[in-house]
Amino acid sequence: MSKYLISFPSPDMKFPEEDLEAVAQAAHEVLREAKAAGVWVFGGGIDESIAPVMVDAQRVIHPGTYPQTAQIEGGYAVLELPSYEQAVFWAANFWAAKFAAACRCAQELRVFQDDPES
Template sequence: MPSVQSDQGADAMAKYLISFPSAAMALSGEELQAAATAAHAVVQEAKDAGVWVFGGGIDESVPPVMVDGDGTVTEGTYPQTRRLEGGYSILELPSREAALEWAAKMAVACRCAQEVRAFQYDPAV
């Protein structure tokens, strides 16, 4: 894997979240199957490249809950995340430019634009 010199240290790799909301993928049944096949191919490519960390779609049939420090469980979520759904991938990459390249591949496969966000660097992890 390529290394990167930064304030994170030599050989530091950043993790990127690449995602899209469910509504962005408004496809017919046949188109959806073709997109799923294409997306699985991009996932396999990321795995083969050694950059895949985790990914999947949010199961929208399971309602979110909030868990407090004392273990209390309450249905619902934070107001600003009420519509958290769609597909997510986490890749570990040497640069933001690499994340944008992978996002473009996913956009082609999923037939919708992808949002890219970087996770904060944590030297303890």
């Protein structure tokens, strides 16, 4: 089975601050449904209050990140499904659509390359 990433950037979430708890509860309900269905692998949001660092081959830590990934933030869910076609079907009809409703923004679906050792 392959793994699929459902994600969104934080700036696309647009709702009043007083709705934050309701948004979190709705997202956690989708998470619980995915766990119950046996497709949940991992998920969470990037802690944007902690700056990223880079670690090089000499074990030196540098502040910052690659320029093209400087804006990685938001929430991520990794699901495991039997095929890309099923992932797209379930994304459109269930998981991504429900996360989109919960988080109040569109969700992106990406496919991880198969790796027999992961």
